[in-house]
Every structure is written in structure tokens, then in C-alpha cells.
Amino acid sequence: MHPREGQENMSLDIVEAFTDDSNLIIEAGVGIGKSFAYLIPSLLINERLRKPIIIATSSIQLSEQIYDDVYTIAHRLGFDEVRAVIGKGMANYSCQERTERIIEMGLIKEGEHFFESLVTQISSGKIKQRSDISFGVSDKDWNRVSVNNCTYEKCTYRNTCEFYKMRTLIKTDARVVDFIVVNQDLLIRDLIRKYETGKGFMTDSNVLTIIDEAHNFEEKVRSALTLKFNLSDSKKSIRNISRLLDSRGVYTHLRSIDMLVYELENIFKTVKDQIDSYVSSESERYSISTINSVDFQALIEHTKELITSMSLIDTGKKERQIDDSLQELRDFHTLFSILGNVKSDYLIWSQKANKNTVELSYCPKNIKDVLTDRLFSGRNSVILTSATICQSGSSLEERYDYITKALGFKGVLGEQQFSPYKYEENALMYVTNDMPMYRVKNEDNKEVFLKAATDKIVKLCNLTNGRTLVLFSAKEDLKLVIENLSKIKVNWRIIVQKEGSSQDSAITEFKESNGVLFGTGIFWEGINISGSDLSQVIIVRLPFPVPSDPITEHKINNSKDPMNEIFLPEMLIKLRQGTGRLIRTETDTGIISILDSRLSEGSNKPYRKSVLSSLPFKTYTEDFNMVEKFVSEKVIPKLEQH
Incomplete structure (x- = not known):
């Protein structure tokens, strides 16, 4: 550890906000050491008040890093009795009850050797979480043995269950745990649960809440408030409801059950037909047109x-089942009310879960109201931080304007703490000025653009002998470029993002x-590749949000200046995250290459100045010869040292 001015300033701002019972939002640039900046004051507060601190992150990887940092810093401060717990989603934990049922019923098929090994190790207690697995396991196999519909206190295996142990620890009010590190989803669900029922998943006795990677928080809140439906699960829920009513001697429901099943099949078929009729879309979410074939009022x-x-x-011994069924029926009622235009305070959309399965999703329109009421008006200080929550602007109010309005934040705006890294010496930003447009007068020119992008990628990657991360804002663009590359002989290995959430093998x-x-997607952030392994990041297109996306469309309809209020701020947050993959330590060297000529000087786009001033890369060129010179003078010598 060595002194960092930005880190010290951030720590002092957090202490001041906590002392004043205020909330704080603060940007901490790469290299500041923001986790240490908030953990040091948090440890001192915890030591003084003997009450827990909640830290919410956007990924399991970051949660695990912070969990380790808690103990590292606590040891250096002499606080050796500190205890922390990581709260992950239930799908991250193995379920011994499900595993034993698989063994007892002989559900392991012949030839499923990896799955058999997985089941054996869960049964013996060697694998309690997915992170304990040392061999590759597919999402499909893991979903067969992970926690699902936990019975909690009623479970025979609760005393040895890591999930049950975690849920017990994060809820305790005694001084059993000092730091509770959770993902943002669990924090949001806890807020909602406490608001709706008075009882949450986590303790009420915490004195401080810290939300790291807060640039993601709006999307995480929306995700947590979103309910999804597919036809298979919906019909299964309705059959369970019918059986539950049958078991209580209630038979007047049969006509209603039949109608629900019939009309749900009708709804999902109609929505699938709507999706199939769309020519193409960059968005994974689709608007739902009016469904005239269904009598929603009757439904x-x-x-x-x-x-x-x-x-x-009468509830009897099935109180939990009845409560769950009632909630499912209320959710169906809300779904039908939205589709029938009875409720207007929700957004609804469809998407493809896979080739043959369609999902319907809905969420509240105004998530900021939820946060203002339930998070920022609470009894404890809330700290929001990230490396990329500010826009360009002459005042703090202008720089934090987008994020504070999106989240309904109430509190203190902290001074930006800029990265201490020497970007002007160690990094070059290259913007192409000769690329064709992705669209020409609203006409699709994608194939022409991506052919030119493929050629440019090959040329740039040859310069650095590989060692390049290429980021796309659309999966279809990635597929087309990979298809183009398959017809060309290149001198470096082509590695494509894997299916599923874990990218460890690809990295x-x-x-x-x-x-x-x-x-694409998760590679824009949270990927930490430092040193000689990464010499270049290529941004294929500026990551503007898709106008046809139902959520973006709602924001556009409620803004006076969509470009400056919606498109530019959201693009900048993602662009800053993507370009932030390049320089991860003070000695890293490399190139940011942007293949979108809308950012070139000759394009005269009104947002160009705002974009460039928001990025830390101050050495800029549109001349490929300058890129070659930088690589030969700065990048190659560093690689040769390794």
C-alpha cells in the first residue's frame, strides 16, 4: 500500500457523509483503490458502533474480491475479530436434497460422467457452491443440482447447507457478522420485501450501505423489479393452483382454470408470431402490439x-404453498391488466429465451420513485460509487445529472477522484476516419460496415501480434465478423465469448x-486483464442504446432532448467501461481503437467534444502511421521486457 490522494479524499468524504447522516455519490477513477477507500472508514465505523455494514456489488467476482479485502485491511488495522459473509443468489449454491433425490431415483443417465462426478462431490460435501468446482460444468447440469425453491427450516440438510447458513447470517441482528457483501439484486429484493411485508432477507441493524459499481444500479433495480413469464412455467403454476384448490374441496374454479390455460396459449402464440414478423432488431427486447384475440377483461x-x-x-399445513399461489395469481392479474391496457404504470415487453421459447416481462415504469422512497430516505447513509458515473460538464451538478435523476438520488455530490495513471504517456486513442456508416439515411448498411471493420481489426491486431479485446454492442455484429474472419488466414488465435455467465475459460x-x-455484454466491464496480456481494446461501434428497445423508448417519450438526456449519457457510461479495460495498472501500455467514424473530426458530430472530454485518453490520432509508431516505440518494448 502507498498513499493515494484520491483514495484519502474519498475516505474522508465517506466519513463526513456518515457523520452528517447524509447519502453520498462519488466517482473514483481506475487506480484510486476505491474498495480500500470505502472499506477503511467502514471498518472504523464498525469497530466503534459494533453494527454491520452492507456492501452491494454488481458481480460475484467483485464480491469475492471485497470479501478478501475486508480481512486484509482489518488485519492491517489490528481488527482481527472482524467477520464477513458473502450473500450470493440461491442458484450459486448446491442443493443436497435435490442431489440425494437424483441418486435415490437413479436419474443419472449412462455416459453422464461429469454430471455423476458433480453429484458425488455434492453428496460428499466437497462442493457447496459453484465456485468450488475445479472442472467444467454446463449451466444445464448445474441447474439440476443447484438450490431451487428452498424449504429453509423444513429441509433435512439445512445444518450442512451453505445457502441456509448464509441466509441465516445475513439476517441476524446480533453481532455475529460485521460485513455483509451481497450482489445488488439481493439488496434491491430486500428493500422491496421490507417495504411490502415489513420483513426482509437481511438485518435491519446495519449502520451504513455501500453500493459499488453504481453505474449498473438502474439496470439492476429494473431487473429485480421485473417479472418474467413463459408458457411452460405459467401452465405448471396454474396446474399447481388447481391441485391445491382440489385438495381443499373447491371445484368451482375449473372453468376459470381452463380459460387461463387456453388464453395463455393464445397470448404466447400471438406474441411469438409478432416477434417472428420483425425483420431484424438490435434489441433483445420487443414491444408487444395490442392482442385483439383475447378478452382481457374476462380474463x-x-x-x-x-x-x-x-x-x-383453510391454510392448514400448506400455508407457504397457498401464499406462493396467491402471489402467482396476483402476478397473472397484473400481467393481464397491463396487456389489456387497464394498468398504465408498467412497461411490458417480449423476448426470446431460446429459439422456440418466448418470455413476457413487465416492470414498473418509474424505478427512481422506488429508490427515493425505500433507499435514499432511510435511516442510514448510503454511499454510491463507480469509476464511470459522471458525464462531461463544468459543474458537479451537470456531471452527476444523469445518474442522480435516473436513480432518484438525494444526497451529497462528491468531488470526482481522477485516475492517477499516466494515460497521456502510456495510451493512445485511435479513431478511424474512413469507415463506412452502419446506416445510410436510415437504410441498413451493416454488412458493408462489418466487412470494413473486419479488415481494420485484422490490420490492428497484426500490429500488436494479437493481445487484443474486441468489443461489440450487438451479438449479430460479432457473429458476422467471426464469419468474415473464418474466410481469412490470421496469425493469432480467435477466441469468442462463451455461452453462459462464466468467461473464465475464454480469458x-x-x-x-x-x-x-x-x-459483447459482460466483456464491456468487470474483466480485468493487465500487463502484457492485453495491448489493445477495439470498440467496433459507439454503444448507443437501441431506440426500439421498449425501456429506451419509454425514456425517450419522457425526455425533452433524447440525445443529450438519454442516448449520450447511456452510451458514455458503457464506452467508459469498455475503454477502461485497457489500463488496469500504472505500468500498462496500449491502444484504444474506435472503428466508428462518427467520432472522427471530419464527421462534425455535436457530441464529439463531450465524448472525448469524458475519456481519460489525451493522446489522440486519426493517423494509422501514428498508431504504428506508438506500437513500435511503446508497446513492443514493454512486451519484449516480459
Whole structure:
């Protein structure tokens, strides 16, 4: 550890906000050491008040890093009795009850050797979480053995269950745990649960809440407030409701049940037909047109009748089942009310879960109201931080304007703490000025653009001998470029983002091969590849949000200046995250290459100045010869040292 002015300033701002019972939002640039900046004051507050601190992050990897940092810093401060716990989603934990049932019923098929090994190790207690696995396991296999619909206190294996232990620890009010590190989803669900029922998943005795990677928080809140439906699960829920009513001697529901099943099949078929009719879309979410073939008013009334029937039956030993069924019926009632235009305070959309399965999703329109009321008006200080929450602007109010309005934040705006790294010496930003447009007069020119992008990628990656991360804002663009590359002989290995959430194998292959890694989505952030393994990041297109996306469309309809209020701020947050993959330590060297000529000087785009001033890269060129010179003078010598 060595003194960092930005880190010290941030720590002092947090202490001041806590002392004043205020909330604080503060940007901490790469290299500030923001986790140490908030953990040091948090440890001192915890030591003084003996009450827990909650830290919410956007990824399991970051949660695990912070968990380790808590103990590292606590040891250096002499606080050796500090205890921390990581709270992950239930799908991250193995379920011994499900595993034993698989063994007892002989559900392991012949030839499923990896799955058999997985089941054996869970049964013996060697694998309690997915992170304990040392071999590759598919999402499909893991979903067969992970925690699902936990019975908690009623479970035979609760005393040895890591999930049950975690849920017990994060809820305790005694001084059993000092730091509770959770993902943002669990924090949001806890807020909602406490608001709706008075009882949450986590303790009420915490004195401080810290939300790291807060640039993600709006999307995480929306995700946590989103309910999803597919036809298979919906029909299964309705059959369970029917059986539950049957078991209580209630038979007046049969007509309503039949109608629900019939109309749900109708709804999902209609929505699938709508999706299939779209020519193409960069968005994974689709607007739902009016469904005239369904009598939603009748459907709403039948759902109400089922809710009444379920509410009146004797609970007996099935209280949890009845409560769950009532909630499912209320969710169906809301879904039908939105589709029937009875409720207007929700957003609704469809998307493809896979080739043959369609999902319907809905969430509240105004999530900021939820946060203002339930998070920022609470009894404890809330600290929001990230490396990329500010925009360009002459005042703090202007720089934090987008994020504070999006989240309904109330509190103190902290001074930006800029990265201490020497970007002007160690990094070059290259913007192409000769690329064709992705669209020409609103006409699709994608294939022409991506062919030119493929040629430019090859040329740039040859300069650095691979060691490049190529970032796309659309999966279809990635697929087309990979298809183009398959027809060309290149001198570096092509590594493509894997299916599923874990990208460890792709990153390991990238480091070992000095290849070129092509990714989208999660590769824009949270990927930490430092040193000689990464010499270049290529941004194929500026990551503007898709106008046809139902959520973006709602924001546009509620703004006076969509470009400056919505498109530019959201693009900048993602662009800053993506370009932030390049320089991860003070000695890293490399190139940011942007293949979108809208950012070139000759394009005269009104947002160009705002974009460039928001990025830390101050050495800029549109001349490829300058890129070659920088690589030969700065990048190659560093690589040769390794």
C-alpha cells in the first residue's frame, strides 16, 4: 500500500457523509483503490458502533474480491475479530436434497460422467457452491443440482447447507457478522420485501450501505423489479393452483382454470408470431402490439375469482404453498391488466429465451420513485460509487445529472477522484476516419460496415501480434465478423465469448495464446486483464442504446432532448467501461481503437467534444502511421521486457 490522494479524499468524504447522516455519490477513477477507500472508514465505523455494514456489488467476482479485502485491511488495522459473509443468489449454491433425490431415483443417465462426478462431490460435501468446482460444468447440469425453491427450516440438510447458513447470517441482528457483501439484486429484493411485508432477507441493524459499481444500479433495480413469464412455467403454476384448490374441496374454479390455460396459449402464440414478423432488431427486447384475440377483461375477472377462492380456503399445513399461489395469481392479474391496457404504470415487453421459447416481462415504469422512497430516505447513509458515473460538464451538478435523476438520488455530490495513471504517456486513442456508416439515411448498411471493420481489426491486431479485446454492442455484429474472419488466414488465435455467465475459460485461453478475444455484454466491464496480456481494446461501434428497445423508448417519450438526456449519457457510461479495460495498472501500455467514424473530426458530430472530454485518453490520432509508431516505440518494448 502507498498513499493515494484520491483514495484519502474519498475516505474522508465517506466519513463526513456518515457523520452528517447524509447519502453520498462519488466517482473514483481506475487506480484510486476505491474498495480500500470505502472499506477503511467502514471498518472504523464498525469497530466503534459494533453494527454491520452492507456492501452491494454488481458481480460475484467483485464480491469475492471485497470479501478478501475486508480481512486484509482489518488485519492491517489490528481488527482481527472482524467477520464477513458473502450473500450470493440461491442458484450459486448446491442443493443436497435435490442431489440425494437424483441418486435415490437413479436419474443419472449412462455416459453422464461429469454430471455423476458433480453429484458425488455434492453428496460428499466437497462442493457447496459453484465456485468450488475445479472442472467444467454446463449451466444445464448445474441447474439440476443447484438450490431451487428452498424449504429453509423444513429441509433435512439445512445444518450442512451453505445457502441456509448464509441466509441465516445475513439476517441476524446480533453481532455475529460485521460485513455483509451481497450482489445488488439481493439488496434491491430486500428493500422491496421490507417495504411490502415489513420483513426482509437481511438485518435491519446495519449502520451504513455501500453500493459499488453504481453505474449498473438502474439496470439492476429494473431487473429485480421485473417479472418474467413463459408458457411452460405459467401452465405448471396454474396446474399447481388447481391441485391445491382440489385438495381443499373447491371445484368451482375449473372453468376459470381452463380459460387461463387456453388464453395463455393464445397470448404466447400471438406474441411469438409478432416477434417472428420483425425483420431484424438490435434489441433483445420487443414491444408487444395490442392482442385483439383475447378478452382481457374476462380474463382479469376469472383471475380475481381464483384469488378469492384461494384466499378463503383453510391454510392448514400448506400455508407457504397457498401464499406462493396467491402471489402467482396476483402476478397473472397484473400481467393481464397491463396487456389489456387497464394498468398504465408498467412497461411490458417480449423476448426470446431460446429459439422456440418466448418470455413476457413487465416492470414498473418509474424505478427512481422506488429508490427515493425505500433507499435514499432511510435511516442510514448510503454511499454510491463507480469509476464511470459522471458525464462531461463544468459543474458537479451537470456531471452527476444523469445518474442522480435516473436513480432518484438525494444526497451529497462528491468531488470526482481522477485516475492517477499516466494515460497521456502510456495510451493512445485511435479513431478511424474512413469507415463506412452502419446506416445510410436510415437504410441498413451493416454488412458493408462489418466487412470494413473486419479488415481494420485484422490490420490492428497484426500490429500488436494479437493481445487484443474486441468489443461489440450487438451479438449479430460479432457473429458476422467471426464469419468474415473464418474466410481469412490470421496469425493469432480467435477466441469468442462463451455461452453462459462464466468467461473464465475464454480469458484463460486468451492469456495463454496471446490471441484476440471477441465479446459483447459482460466483456464491456468487470474483466480485468493487465500487463502484457492485453495491448489493445477495439470498440467496433459507439454503444448507443437501441431506440426500439421498449425501456429506451419509454425514456425517450419522457425526455425533452433524447440525445443529450438519454442516448449520450447511456452510451458514455458503457464506452467508459469498455475503454477502461485497457489500463488496469500504472505500468500498462496500449491502444484504444474506435472503428466508428462518427467520432472522427471530419464527421462534425455535436457530441464529439463531450465524448472525448469524458475519456481519460489525451493522446489522440486519426493517423494509422501514428498508431504504428506508438506500437513500435511503446508497446513492443514493454512486451519484449516480459
